Amino acid sequence: MADITNLVEGKYLMYKDRPLVREGNTICYGDKTEKCILILEIMSYKEEGGNQVPDKIFVQVIDSKDPNKIIKQGAKEGLYDAFSIGVVWLEHALA
Numbered sequence: 001m002a003d004i005t006n007l008v009e010g011k012y013l014m015y016k017d018r019p020l021v022r023e024g025n026t027i028c029y030g031d032k033t034e035k036c037i038l039i040l041e042i043m044s045y046k047e048e049g050g051n052q053v054p055d056k057i058f059v060q061v062i063d064s065k066d067p068n069k070i071i072k073q074g075a076k077e078g079l080y081d082a083f084s085i086g087v088v089w090l091e092h093a094l095a
Contacts, residue, residue, distance in 0.1 A: 057082035
C-alpha cells in the first residue's frame with residue numbers, strides 16, 4: 001500500500017483533538033501516529049428532505065501501521081450511529 005502521509009497537506013477538521021477527513025465515500029478519523037485509526041465507508045445513500053444522506057456505513061478500526069490488520073469491524077445504519085460506535089471502538093482500542 002502506498003504511503004499517504006505526505007499526499008495531503010493543509011489543515012484538517014478536528015474532533016476531540018484528532019483529524020477527521022473525508023474523501024469520496026471514505027471518512028478517516030484518527031491520528032496516524034497513534035496505534036489505530038477509524039475508517040467509515042459509506043455503502044449507500046437514502047433521500048431525506050430532498051437531500052442524499054449516508055444510509056449504510058461499514059465501520060472499521062484498523063492498525064495505523066498495517067492497514068490490512070483489522071482490529072474491529074461492523075456495519076451500522078446512519079452516519080451518526082456509525083461514527084458514534086466507531087469512536088467508542090477507537091477509544092477502547094487505544095486504551
